[in-house]
Amino acid sequence: MTQATTATRPPATPATGRRRLADREGPLASLFLLPAVVYVVALVGVPFVLAIGFAFSDVTAGDPSYDWAGLDAYRRVFDDPVFWQALRNTLVFTGVSMVLIVVFGKVLANILIADFRGKWLVRFLVLLPWTTPVALSTVSWLWLLDSIFSPIDWLLRQVGLLEGNMYWLGRPSLATASVIAVHVWRLVPLAAVIIMAGLIAIPRDIDEAARVDGAGFWRRMFEVTIPLTMPLIAVAALFGAIFTFTDMAVVYVLTRGGPTNSTQVLASWAFVRGIEGGDVAQGAAIALFLFPLLLAAAVLILRAVRRMQVM
Amino acid sequence: MTRIVEVRGLRKTFDGRHQQVEALRGIDLATEEGEYLVLLGPSGCGKTTLLRTIAGLEQPTEGDVLIGGNVVNELPPRARQVAMVFQSYALYPHKTVLANIVFPLKAERMDRDAREKKARWAADLLGIGRLLDRKPRELSGGERQRVALARAMVREPAVFLLDEPLSNLDAKLRASARDELKRFQQRIGTTTIYVTHDQAEAMGLGDRIAVMDAGQVRQLGRPRDVYDDPADTFVATFIGSPPMNLVRRDGMLVGFRPEHLLPAEVVGAGAVKIPFVVDRIEYLSGDRHVYGTITTLGEATRVIARLPSTVTTPLTAGETADFAVATDRLRFFDPETGDRMDAVPLEWSQP
Ligand SMILES: Nc1ncnc2c1ncn2[C@@H]1O[C@H](COP(=O)(O)OP(=O)(O)OP(=O)(O)O)[C@@H](O)[C@H]1O
Ligand SMILES: [Mg+2]
Numbered sequence: 188m189t190q191a192t193t194a195t196r197p198p199a200t201p202a203t204g205r206r207r208l209a210d211r212e213g214p215l216a217s218l219f220l221l222p223a224v225v226y227v228v229a230l231v232g233v234p235f236v237l238a239i240g241f242a243f244s245d246v247t248a249g250d251p252s253y254d255w256a257g258l259d260a261y262r263r264v265f266d267d268p269v270f271w272q273a274l275r276n277t278l279v280f281t282g283v284s285m286v287l288i289v290v291f292g293k294v295l296a297n298i299l300i301a302d303f304r305g306k307w308l309v310r311f312l313v314l315l316p317w318t319t320p321v322a323l324s325t326v327s328w329l330w331l332l333d334s335i336f337s338p339i340d341w342l343l344r345q346v347g348l349l350e351g352n353m354y355w356l357g358r359p360s361l362a363t364a365s366v367i368a369v370h371v372w373r374l375v376p377l378a379a380v381i382i383m384a385g386l387i388a389i390p391r392d393i394d395e396a397a398r399v400d401g402a403g404f405w406r407r408m409f410e411v412t413i414p415l416t417m418p419l420i421a422v423a424a425l426f427g428a429i430f431t432f433t434d435m436a437v438v439y440v441l442t443r444g445g446p447t448n449s450t451q452v453l454a455s456w457a458f459v460r461g462i463e464g465g466d467v468a469q470g471a472a473i474a475l476f477l478f479p480l481l482l483a484a485a486v487l488i489l490r491a492v493r494r495m496q497v498m
Numbered sequence: 499m500t501r502i503v504e505v506r507g508l509r510k511t512f513d514g515r516h517q518q519v520e521a522l523r524g525i526d527l528a529t530e531e532g533e534y535l536v537l538l539g540p541s542g543c544g545k546t547t548l549l550r551t552i553a554g555l556e557q558p559t560e561g562d563v564l565i566g567g568n569v570v571n572e573l574p575p576r577a578r579q580v581a582m583v584f585q586s587y588a589l590y591p592h593k594t595v596l597a598n599i600v601f602p603l604k605a606e607r608m609d610r611d612a613r614e615k616k617a618r619w620a621a622d623l624l625g626i627g628r629l630l631d632r633k634p635r636e637l638s639g640g641e642r643q644r645v646a647l648a649r650a651m652v653r654e655p656a657v658f659l660l661d662e663p664l665s666n667l668d669a670k671l672r673a674s675a676r677d678e679l680k681r682f683q684q685r686i687g688t689t690t691i692y693v694t695h696d697q698a699e700a701m702g703l704g705d706r707i708a709v710m711d712a713g714q715v716r717q718l719g720r721p722r723d724v725y726d727d728p729a730d731t732f733v734a735t736f737i738g739s740p741p742m743n744l745v746r747r748d749g750m751l752v753g754f755r756p757e758h759l760l761p762a763e764v765v766g767a768g769a770v771k772i773p774f775v776v777d778r779i780e781y782l783s784g785d786r787h788v789y790g791t792i793t794t795l796g797e798a799t800r801v802i803a804r805l806p807s808t809v810t811t812p813l814t815a816g817e818t819a820d821f822a823v824a825t826d827r828l829r830f831f832d833p834e835t836g837d838r839m840d841a842v843p844l845e846w847s848q849p
Contacts, residue, residue, distance in 0.1 A: 395555050396588035400649070401576040401605035410601070414592045 241471035248465030260468035269448050270473065273456040276363070280452060281432045284370040288427035289420060291371060292378025293413075299383050317376035325440040328369050332356055332441070359449035362442050366450050369441065370431045377430075378423035385419030386412065421491035429484050433477060453477055501567065502657050502689040503552060504528040508561035510547055510713075521547040523713035524561070529657070529689050530705075534680070537693045538700040539710030540736065545693040546585075548710075549659050552691065553582050566656055576605070581650035582659040585666070587642045589634040595621070595645050596630040602653045613652075620648040624682070639666050640675060647679075651686065658683075658690040664699060676702055697737050701725070709733045728753075728829065731836035740787065740802045744831070747796025750839060751831040756787070756804035758827040761811040765822040770795065770844050774803065774821040776813050788813060792821075795844075 209215065245256040264270050299310055316324060331339055332355035343349035356362045389412065397407045413420065435454035438444060444451035444459065451459075453473055461470010510522040521544045529535050537545045550556045552563055554575035562569050570578050581602070589598050596617055603613035621627045624644040634642060643663055650658055663679070664672045680703050683690050694700055700707050701721045708718045709732075717729035728734035734742040734753050742753045762771055772792050777800075780787040784807040791800055803821065805811070813819055830839040 390586065390588065392584045392586055392588040393590060395575075396582070396584055397590075397601070398555065398575040399553055399580060399582045400602040401653070402601070403576065403605070406605055410604075411590060 238471045238475055241467050242475050244468050246467045248467060251467075256468065260466075260472040263466075263469050264472050264476075269451060270456065272448055273444075273451040273453050273473075274476070276450060277432060277452040277454075279363075280367055280370065281428050284367050284374070284431045285424050285428045287367070287371045288374045288378045288431075289382075289424045291375045292382050292423055292427075293420070295375055295379035296382040296386055299379060300386050313379065314376050316373050317380075321373060321434065321436040322440055324373065325369060325437050328365075328372075329356075329441060332365050356442050357446060359446055362446060362450045366438055366441060369437050370434070373437070374427045374430055378427055381419055381423040381426065382416060385416030389415050418491050418494050422488055425484050425488045425491070429481060429488075432480065432484070501528045502531060502565065503691065504564040504567075505548070505552065506562045506564070508548070508551065508563070509559045510544070510551060510556060511559045521713055522551070522558075525713070525715055527708060527715060527718065529691065532687045532689055533705045534683055534690050534692060534703055536700040536704030536707045537691065537710055538697060538704075538707050538737075539695060541695055543710045544713040545695070545710055546661055549582070549661050549691065549693050552657075553580050553659055554578050579653075579656040580659055581653050581655035581657075583643075583646045583650050583661065583663045585662045587634075587646040587663075587666075589642060589645055589649075591634050593633075594630065595626065595632050595634070595637070598634065598645055599630075599648045599652055602649060606653070616652050617648070620652045623651075623685075624648050639668075640671050643667065643675060647682070651688070655688065658688055658692075660690060660692045662693055662695070664694070665696075672699075679703065697739070701737075709736065711736070727838075729838055731831050734829065734831070740804065742829070743799070743801040745792065745796040745799045745801070746833060749833070750842065751833050751836075752795060752844070753829040753831060754823045754827050756802045757806070758823050759801065759803040759821055760805060760809060760823075761813075762820040762822040763811065764809055765824055768826070769822040769824045770828065772821045772823060773818050774801075775818050776815055778815055779813060786813070 240253070242260055243255060243257060245254050245259065246252070295313060299306075299313065303309075331337060334352060334354045334357055337353065337355060339355070340349060340352050343353070353361060355365050393411065393415070394407060397411045402410065433454060435452065435458055438450055438452050438455045439458065442450045444455050453476055457470045457473035460466050460473060464470075505525055505527050508522050508525040509520070512519040512521055525544075525548060527535075527548075537548060539545055547556060551558050552565075554563075554570070554573060554577075558571065563571055565578055565580070590601065593601070596614070599617040599620060600613045603616060608616075618627065618630070621630060624647055626641060626644045626648065629637060629641060629645070634645065637645065643666075646663065664675050667675055676699055692699075692703060694703075704721055706718060706720055707724050709716045709724060711732050717724055717733045719727075719729075724733060725737055728737065728742065731744060731751060731753070734744065738755060740756045742755050743759065745752045759772070759774070762769070772795055774788075774790050774792055776788055776790040778789040780789070786805040786807075786809075788803040788805060789800065790803070791798055811819070825844065828841065828844065830842055831837065832839050
């Protein structure tokens, strides 16, 4: 009786049964990747192609008709000394910020991995600059560095180091320093978290072996810790560089490139020319100038990450 | 005789998340010049903690650590003249073997030529001279251990601290590495404290053995003493495989090693006769391990007898055989505390 029923019942998991969509990895993968692909194409690919198109045209805000103009836009860009100043500023800002970001990021990472009371609060506070939107936090810096009401000036006056005002954003050298300071302030948390990941991954007994071997703090840092976290320090440095390099919000909000273009960077200059000045072709040409440099940075990041995996 | 390393009343309490862990509960220990002192004990008994406290990687909660007669509690590891080989070897993965070995000398600011010469001397002594340009990940476990040893010895420390340096090696390599380690130490004659939970290693390497349990030293003595005259039931059952048989008998525990429970015909005069109900027999590397029950010595207890291959008395499972233990092989313990008691004559109580 029971035998009869089992015989007529179909097998519990039929080998011939059709596979559901969820079982088929190929189509499923395409399906899940689709939004990302659409997103990248629409928001990165299209603007990029458009920018290339515009850079070789004579499109302006007043005359949006497309005509091929060859390298005309580039000629105009290169003839303008402000472009060269912006390029130099971009490289200086990026270089100096990158070094400072890595140094402070390393220091902060050491603080973050230390074990002390209330470290969760410190960690939270440290990560705050990275989590607030750039434009928003830069506005508060605008107030901190205000030519008349700057609290920093007030503090310096109270301590007796200063009479009158510093005019942080009004003098070329101070404005440069201010822009770099804001970049560093904003990107150090990211670098710290990246470097912290590297520090945590160092086995504890390697550090202890170095202690017993007679190495002091600095020797352990330069001969053991830093070499072992080098791939992640490189990643942190390059992230810092890319974010500084491509950013226009900080410059735009703090100084608008001033005084007299002394803090102008490529991104803000492209915006000034292309959007505010209406010369779309020139704006696109300037913006595209960022591309090869970014590409080189991205390649370096990826290579650093690969080396890390090998180790 | 100078005491290279000494600890006095050492206690170490870790503040855990939920409760406190007492890893060391009052340890007094002193090494003798040039000796090989082995810390032996089950997992979690505090061996590593003791070693790390001596090295200065942990601060004692109470008590003192002395090196060369001076209290070093406040000194950082690098000022203590100790060299440590970690269980994981802790080689610097980004440095070559040579750079690993010279690292402690570099920290001492020895000049380049002198330190390389010394590193090569150490490497040749340990037979790793041809590996100097490799990175640690390109080495086998045994080679890594030797690099770690070379790194430890170039400093000419007052004492070597070795934390289970052989536990990562396979059984065969372990035996040869053990032999090598012993010869190496005899050649350079540096006082060594060696941690292990492997009793064969401890018996083979140690000039003296400190048997530890639950943060305390249960017994300190030569391998012979520890084996033949255990201070308490913990040492008696921890050392020896199979462990010492313990039989409860009015107001005491009577102990004897499996190799001393033998057929009555091979035990001479002055022995306690014990009828032995044989249950099961195992052949292990030539010896016969006989499992069974004895009822006359005290309470009925399952015991193990180990008969060397020279004893050929036929035995059958399920039958009762006449066994005996020489009286001078019997050890007596307090059943409450487990501590050793004076010998008691047993003969008269034979049935
Ligand atoms: N950092 C620590 N925090 C809290 N408890 C610890 C810490 N280190 C060790 N302990 C505890 O102290 C006790 C002794 O540990 P220890 O590492 O000294 O044991 P061990 O004898 O070396 O063991 P094994 O043979 O397994 O290496 C254990 O109970 C362990 O859980
Ligand atoms: Mg241990």
